[in-house]
Amino acid sequence: MAHVELIAVGTELLLGQLVDTNTPFIAAQLADAGIDVYATHAVGDNRERIAHAISAALERADGVITTGGLGPTVDDLTKEAVCDALGIDSVRHEPTIARMEAFFASIGRPMRENNRKQADLPRGSIVLENPHGTAPGFLVSAFEGKFVAGLPGVPQEMKPILIDHLLPRLRERFGGERIVTRVLHTTGLGESEIDHRIEDVFRASENPKVALLAHIGACDVKIMAKAPSEAEAAAMIAPLEKELRARLRGHVYGADDESLAATILALLRKRGWRLATAESCTGGRIASALTSVAGASQSFAGGVVAYENAAKIALLDVDARVIEEFGAVSENAALAMAHGARARFGAEVAIATTGVAGPGGGSPEKPVGLVWLAAEWPDGHRSVSVNFAGDREAIQARATQASLALLWGILTSGEATAKSS
Amino acid sequence: MAHVELIAVGTELLLGQLVDTNTPFIAAQLADAGIDVYATHAVGDNRERIAHAISAALERADGVITTGGLGPTVDDLTKEAVCDALGIDSVRHEPTIARMEAFFASIGRPMRENNRKQADLPRGSIVLENPHGTAPGFLVSAFEGKFVAGLPGVPQEMKPILIDHLLPRLRERFGGERIVTRVLHTTGLGESEIDHRIEDVFRASENPKVALLAHIGACDVKIMAKAPSEAEAAAMIAPLEKELRARLRGHVYGADDESLAATILALLRKRGWRLATAESCTGGRIASALTSVAGASQSFAGGVVAYENAAKIALLDVDARVIEEFGAVSENAALAMAHGARARFGAEVAIATTGVAGPGGGSPEKPVGLVWLAAEWPDGHRSVSVNFAGDREAIQARATQASLALLWGILTSGEATAKSS
Numbered sequence: 001m002a003h004v005e006l007i008a009v010g011t012e013l014l015l016g017q018l019v020d021t022n023t024p025f026i027a028a029q030l031a032d033a034g035i036d037v038y039a040t041h042a043v044g045d046n047r048e049r050i051a052h053a054i055s056a057a058l059e060r061a062d063g064v065i066t067t068g069g070l071g072p073t074v075d076d077l078t079k080e081a082v083c084d085a086l087g088i089d090s091v092r093h094e095p096t097i098a099r100m101e102a103f104f105a106s107i108g109r110p111m112r113e114n115n116r117k118q119a120d121l122p123r124g125s126i127v128l129e130n131p132h133g134t135a136p137g138f139l140v141s142a143f144e145g146k147f148v149a150g151l152p153g154v155p156q157e158m159k160p161i162l163i164d165h166l167l168p169r170l171r172e173r174f175g176g177e178r179i180v181t182r183v184l185h186t187t188g189l190g191e192s193e194i195d196h197r198i199e200d201v202f203r204a205s206e207n208p209k210v211a212l213l214a215h216i217g218a219c220d221v222k223i224m225a226k227a228p229s230e231a232e233a234a235a236m237i238a239p240l241e242k243e244l245r246a247r248l249r250g251h252v253y254g255a256d257d258e259s260l261a262a263t264i265l266a267l268l269r270k271r272g273w274r275l276a277t278a279e280s281c282t283g284g285r286i287a288s289a290l291t292s293v294a295g296a297s298q299s300f301a302g303g304v305v306a307y308e309n310a311a312k313i314a315l316l317d318v319d320a321r322v323i324e325e326f327g328a329v330s331e332n333a334a335l336a337m338a339h340g341a342r343a344r345f346g347a348e349v350a351i352a353t354t355g356v357a358g359p360g361g362g363s364p365e366k367p368v369g370l371v372w373l374a375a376e377w378p379d380g381h382r383s384v385s386v387n388f389a390g391d392r393e394a395i396q397a398r399a400t401q402a403s404l405a406l407l408w409g410i411l412t413s414g415e416a417t418a419k420s421s
Numbered sequence: 422m423a424h425v426e427l428i429a430v431g432t433e434l435l436l437g438q439l440v441d442t443n444t445p446f447i448a449a450q451l452a453d454a455g456i457d458v459y460a461t462h463a464v465g466d467n468r469e470r471i472a473h474a475i476s477a478a479l480e481r482a483d484g485v486i487t488t489g490g491l492g493p494t495v496d497d498l499t500k501e502a503v504c505d506a507l508g509i510d511s512v513r514h515e516p517t518i519a520r521m522e523a524f525f526a527s528i529g530r531p532m533r534e535n536n537r538k539q540a541d542l543p544r545g546s547i548v549l550e551n552p553h554g555t556a557p558g559f560l561v562s563a564f565e566g567k568f569v570a571g572l573p574g575v576p577q578e579m580k581p582i583l584i585d586h587l588l589p590r591l592r593e594r595f596g597g598e599r600i601v602t603r604v605l606h607t608t609g610l611g612e613s614e615i616d617h618r619i620e621d622v623f624r625a626s627e628n629p630k631v632a633l634l635a636h637i638g639a640c641d642v643k644i645m646a647k648a649p650s651e652a653e654a655a656a657m658i659a660p661l662e663k664e665l666r667a668r669l670r671g672h673v674y675g676a677d678d679e680s681l682a683a684t685i686l687a688l689l690r691k692r693g694w695r696l697a698t699a700e701s702c703t704g705g706r707i708a709s710a711l712t713s714v715a716g717a718s719q720s721f722a723g724g725v726v727a728y729e730n731a732a733k734i735a736l737l738d739v740d741a742r743v744i745e746e747f748g749a750v751s752e753n754a755a756l757a758m759a760h761g762a763r764a765r766f767g768a769e770v771a772i773a774t775t776g777v778a779g780p781g782g783g784s785p786e787k788p789v790g791l792v793w794l795a796a797e798w799p800d801g802h803r804s805v806s807v808n809f810a811g812d813r814e815a816i817q818a819r820a821t822q823a824s825l826a827l828l829w830g831i832l833t834s835g836e837a838t839a840k841s842s
């Protein structure tokens with residue numbers, strides 16, 4: 001099995017001003033590809049120290065992957081350090097210059113001289129193209145068949161280069177055992193409840209291995225299988241997945257990269273329904289989650305962020321007396337908001353939220369964290385109140401997740417009948 | 422100045438199953454105490470590798486702080502590795518045994534034999550008490566006046582031990598210089614443009630040091646000063662900050678923990694204005710950014726996510742002929758949306774977005790990434806089109822950031838006069 005070390009470059013990492021999410025992302029991708037990460041490191045923007053870290057890592061491992069330090073500034077020194085460590089020089093990659101010139105022309109900004117530096121790559125590099133930025137990555141051979149790869153530090157740029165360009169090459173070179181991972185996404189059950197339901201499966205199986213990963217308002221069940229081929233690993237996962245789905249029936253909304261929002265949009269599309277949102281305390285987060293899915297426009301009509309009471313009345317036709325009598329954070333207000341959104345957008349389903357996100361605005365009767373959710377569909381409606389824990393951000397995130405879970409429950413329970421019925 | 426290296430221990434870190442937040446936390450605390458972090462590492466639960474990492478770090482630095490691997494299981498090997506690296510043995514710390522026995526009695530659980538292992542510490546250690554768990558931390562001297570400290574990996578246990586027991590000792594021993602950091606947040610200038618404008622400052626100044634940190638649609642300029650006291654460091658930053666603000670005039674919207682959304686809400690509050698949003702391609706992200714700020718309700722009236730054309734017409738009073746003639750992604754549509762939102766919410770200012778977020782829906786005239794932004798205020802309006810790079814997520818994030826930047830520009834330029842005028 002191949003051993004690789006990861007080196008994140010950036011003084012801000014050593015000052016604790018940035019949490020490095022690149023390293024765990026790359027590590028997880030390498031694990032899936034059956035490549036072992038021996039150790040990870042972070043070093044500052046210092047040419048000598050970066051070169052030293054690369055040399056030391058190459059003594060232990062078969063290869064090194066760096067992140068960061070490929071930018072245009074004087075602090076970006078990773079490529080220089082790679083050259084130092086390998087005893088090579090760099091060459092300017094002209095196609096990258098041309099691509100950068102085209103990029104700057106397209107955004108109507110001048111290309112600075114310092115940008116040209118980003119096209120200088122260690123001699124002999126395979127260029128790993130960067131579709132989302134100016135700095136390409138690179139893969140260069142070191143002594144004894146070892147390698148050094150450099151990726152940019154911006155996660156949005158790093159990820160596609162890693163997945164589309166670097167991993168296929170590393171897999172081809174080092175791939176032995178394959179690890180296949182299947183992630184089941186659940187909602188509505190706590191981590192300990194899931195643990196309780198599948199405990200025996202957990203314990204019995206070392207390969208495939210089962211692990212739980214808790215998120216805000218959701219929990220993933222991860223199944224990992226190792227086998228000589230992808231097909232064999234997948235075949236090992238299938239019966240276990242079936243068993244786990246049976247144990248967690250009614251709570252598994254999707255697998256792998258299926259998001260709850262995408263699942264909901266697919267269910268809506270199947271029924272020929274359109275959805276509208278009426279958000280107060282979630283402030284646009286439900287609409288954001290839905291519109292993050294490509295093609296959302298087919299089933300998402302739109303929404304109102306009715307933050308002020310006046311907006312609830314003017315744009316969602318909530319009766320002023322409802323707010324006066326029950327308050328804006330109430331079951332009646334939530335139901336009226338859902339009703340109003342459905343009517344205004346001419347949608348089949350609507351979801352509404354109103355609550356106290358805090359830190360201010362709480363009272364003994366309506367404490368910070370209290371949120372009313374309501375949904376209305378052609379032949380029914382449902383409302384629920386939850387007391388969410390955490391700070392403002394956590395309450396908003398949990399309320400958004402709970403709203404999507406409520407919608408998913410309605411669309412899958414048979415409670416809401418098809419439009420034609 | 423003292424140099425320290427951090428070593429996080431745990432195979433789960435190398436599999437990418439856990440994001441290590443301990444390392445940035447400790448790094449930030451050390452920076453505040455004027456102790457330099459030379460490099461950070463993560464290694465697996467392997468006695469030999471941990472010992473090797475400690476030895477290698479001690480060659481470069483004045484001390485090493487480890488996190489993790491202090492638990493009762495066979496996988497917890499940090500203390501054994503420290504002993505190996507320093508050539509010492511361990512001794513059982515009887516007061517810790519007594520404390521653990523009392524702890525298990527208090528929770529009514531039997532103390533397992535393997536828990537006793539947690540009281541075995543490298544000989545000569547100063548015991549760093551753990552008020553929130555069973556495993557104490559330790560601080561032990563190495564050769565040449567160097568040190569190794571071990572902290573537990575559970576953040577809730579690690580933090581109080583670090584702050585109450587380890588840092589005071591390190592400060593006493595190494596403390597001298599303090600580091601103060603000031604971060605200026607800019608918008609509307611690329612990283613290379615900022616670099617170009619302040620390059621000479623970058624190069625001229627080692628202390629305070631200036632660094633750039635690029636984000637989506639924004640870039641931070643960081644000034645770090647080292648001095649014997651916090652006040653002296655702050656005094657060194659002030660003139661440099663003034664100079665940098667002058668160089669980047671019109672682009673610095675805030676400093677340190679001030680967000681662009683919070684800055685906009687504060688500017689609105691000062692004028693007694695309220696804001697409404699009309700979002701198509703940003704799908705609720707502008708409203709989400711604004712409502713993430715506590716107290717947003719004072720100045721944020723609400724918004725419409727007008728995803729469908731029908732919603733633009735029904736809820737924002739966009740003339741159907743405008744959409745027919747110019748298309749939903751057009752300057753006219755964006756201006757009409759801003760106008761409609763202002764009227765519907767009775768707000769002084771409105772911001773609107775309409776664009777092609779992709780991946781589908783692009784055309785030669787209106788490619789993926791094209792976004793029209795428009796704002797309207799009591800005595801004026803402004804519109805701008807931008808071609809954003811990246812995938813759907815990046816385009817939505819960049820358009821949101823650009824919308825906030827446009828609002829900020831309007832509220833600060835004097836272009837929009839105060840309500841009373």
